Amino acid sequence: MNTLLSANVPDPTDFPPLTIAPGLRTLDGSLRCNICGELFDAPVTLNCGHCFCSFCVRSSLAEKQECPACRKTAIEGHLRPNPVMEEVVSAWKLSRPYILNLSKADSEQQQRDATPVATPKAKKRKIMAETGTRSGASTSSGVSAPRSPSKSKRTRQGSEVFFNTIPTSDADEDEMPEPSNASANPRPDDLVKCPMCTRRVKYKSINQHMDQGCKDPPLESTRSTMSDWKKLMAGPNKGKQKDTSDDEDNFPLPKASYATLKDRKLKEMLTEHGLPISGDRNQWIHRHQRWVMIYNANLDRSSRNRKTKQELRKELKKWEDEKAKKRRTTVEDNAAHEKRHKNEFAQLVDAARPRGDKGAPKAAASTAKWTAEQSKNNAAISLSGDKSPRAAQTEGNHCEREKNAIVVDSEEEREMVFLQRT
Amino acid sequence: MDARLRRVNKEIADCKNDKTSNIKIDLIEESPFHLKGSFPGPEGTPYQGGHFEVDIVIPESYPFQPVKLKFITKVYHPNVSSASGAICLDILKDAWSPVLTLKSTLISLQSLLCSPEPNDPQDAEVAKHYTTSKNSFEDTAIYWTQIYAGGPGPKEKKGKASTARETRDEIAIAGLERAHVEQFEALGFERSKVIDVLRRLNYRGPNVAKLSEDRVVEELLK
Numbered sequence: 283m284n285t286l287l288s289a290n291v292p293d294p295t296d297f298p299p300l301t302i303a304p305g306l307r308t309l310d311g312s313l314r315c316n317i318c319g320e321l322f323d324a325p326v327t328l329n330c331g332h333c334f335c336s337f338c339v340r341s342s343l344a345e346k347q348e349c350p351a352c353r354k355t356a357i358e359g360h361l362r363p364n365p366v367m368e369e370v371v372s373a374w375k376l377s378r379p380y381i382l383n384l385s386k387a388d389s390e391q392q393q394r395d396a397t398p399v400a401t402p403k404a405k406k407r408k409i410m411a412e413t414g415t416r417s418g419a420s421t422s423s424g425v426s427a428p429r430s431p432s433k434s435k436r437t438r439q440g441s442e443v444f445f446n447t448i449p450t451s452d453a454d455e456d457e458m459p460e461p462s463n464a465s466a467n468p469r470p471d472d473l474v475k476c477p478m479c480t481r482r483v484k485y486k487s488i489n490q491h492m493d494q495g496c497k498d499p500p501l502e503s504t505r506s507t508m509s510d511w512k513k514l515m516a517g518p519n520k521g522k523q524k525d526t527s528d529d530e531d532n533f534p535l536p537k538a539s540y541a542t543l544k545d546r547k548l549k550e551m552l553t554e555h556g557l558p559i560s561g562d563r564n565q566w567i568h569r570h571q572r573w574v575m576i577y578n579a580n581l582d583r584s585s586r587n588r589k590t591k592q593e594l595r596k597e598l599k600k601w602e603d604e605k606a607k608k609r610r611t612t613v614e615d616n617a618a619h620e621k622r623h624k625n626e627f628a629q630l631v632d633a634a635r636p637r638g639d640k641g642a643p644k645a646a647a648s649t650a651k652w653t654a655e656q657s658k659n660n661a662a663i664s665l666s667g668d669k670s671p672r673a674a675q676t677e678g679n680h681c682e683r684e685k686n687a688i689v690v691d692s693e694e695e696r697e698m699v700f701l702q703r704t
Numbered sequence: 705m706d707a708r709l710r711r712v713n714k715e716i717a718d719c720k721n722d723k724t725s726n727i728k729i730d731l732i733e734e735s736p737f738h739l740k741g742s743f744p745g746p747e748g749t750p751y752q753g754g755h756f757e758v759d760i761v762i763p764e765s766y767p768f769q770p771v772k773l774k775f776i777t778k779v780y781h782p783n784v785s786s787a788s789g790a791i792c793l794d795i796l797k798d799a800w801s802p803v804l805t806l807k808s809t810l811i812s813l814q815s816l817l818c819s820p821e822p823n824d825p826q827d828a829e830v831a832k833h834y835t836t837s838k839n840s841f842e843d844t845a846i847y848w849t850q851i852y853a854g855g856p857g858p859k860e861k862k863g864k865a866s867t868a869r870e871t872r873d874e875i876a877i878a879g880l881e882r883a884h885v886e887q888f889e890a891l892g893f894e895r896s897k898v899i900d901v902l903r904r905l906n907y908r909g910p911n912v913a914k915l916s917e918d919r920v921v922e923e924l925l926k
Binding site for chain 1: 707710711713717718721767801802
């Protein structure tokens, strides 16, 4: 399963270390949830100020009602969505591959520069020749106007770690695809980057755009007021249009105390949200709990990023399927299974035998036949006593033996079958 | 890929990239949820110079449930079972938090070796040994580190005869006083038997006063 581990999961270490690109790793790291390690998804803040993915922290609070980072008491009611963080993360998601490429190219460049141990003079000339064409562009860009200092820094590249960092931004500006557009005097129809939301906006309308708080297509605000009105007008009989408009009910679902609920009520609660009512009561409860969590977490996303109920239902189904898959592993080849877990079985059998047997004069006991009763007792001992970690892991796996039509439910029974066979 | 696997992936990558902490995580078998962590014994403790390995099992509901850690290397420590390697550490039980990582828990283990907590012991015998005579406890811990964790052993002159050292080892590993063992050995009992009985009776520290010699001899004669 090395393939599984080597699978490319993006994390802060994708960026070059502190010495080469200071801040990049930290930046990527601080935009990640400390629970799941992913970039924040629907970030929420607790009373103490710590920020997590909504779903992660809800799962954590279900286990223990404290902030995972500082252990201050916290409840779900404390959670407040953090839209600014959400914006930052979505911008970072967009720019991350680009910056990654830039930083890689830059560190490669630095390595190339550093490898030939040339005298500073020769190096300087080489770099100047290399950047000759580029520097022309950078002067016109106007951003890197103080040309001479940047050049002198370049020459020191490789000799001092500190200065290595400065060309990063320099190269950044050089390689921007639109250096001339961003220059001092763009024409009114040119697209320029908004300094606040990083979207490309026409130069003539940038001021207006910023004045409106970067809401270029001002759809959301009107839509939300509209839905507010709709809600007001619709009054109490909202049951009819429930599924037609998703932003209808923007209120989090309350938690239910399942122990006091009757089966019928539980079923009703599930069908109300279009969830299946397959399985037993226990499954219903788990299904509904999970649904409440993903539903409420979804509300913590800004309305732009929200998923539809349909998507949420799919998510829930995927989760249930995976859970079911893990619970049931069928054994197809009995002989191979026995062979593969031979050591495990041997260990269990060994652990099941009374300790005194080994080398003690009561050796007769060890050679005695294992009656069904005895093996049952011993199996119980082995389960309560120290389990091998492997045994603990596989515990609870259901395996079916098709050939003999024996369904083995637990480690205990599997062991019994093994003992009876030997 | 599910969230748990992604997180474990990141944590392993994090350990690989961090060269300052000296903490390593390797796969044991095929499963990415059964790992082996290792770290050097902390400096300035009896565990210094040793290399300690820990069995890591990542549960289904990780990171909302704590990882299951167990020492593979034998450790002589009040909060570690000398028989099974089970660890008594709050963050592995009710004080777990999902922001803790494999690296941070292994670092916590390392610092547990620095600061034993004999008032909340995992191994009562070792804890008693620790509270009654710390010097003798440290001797034993150093020997265990040397034998099981590849530590440098005690700092003493190498002029001694090897047989003397071996017997000393036996006594030290059992956590007993040399004088006591020799006292009963002089009565004509086998050394191994003496060590066995004295260990079983926990004949050390203030316990020595409580147990009469007759009782020990009685046990020896059994």
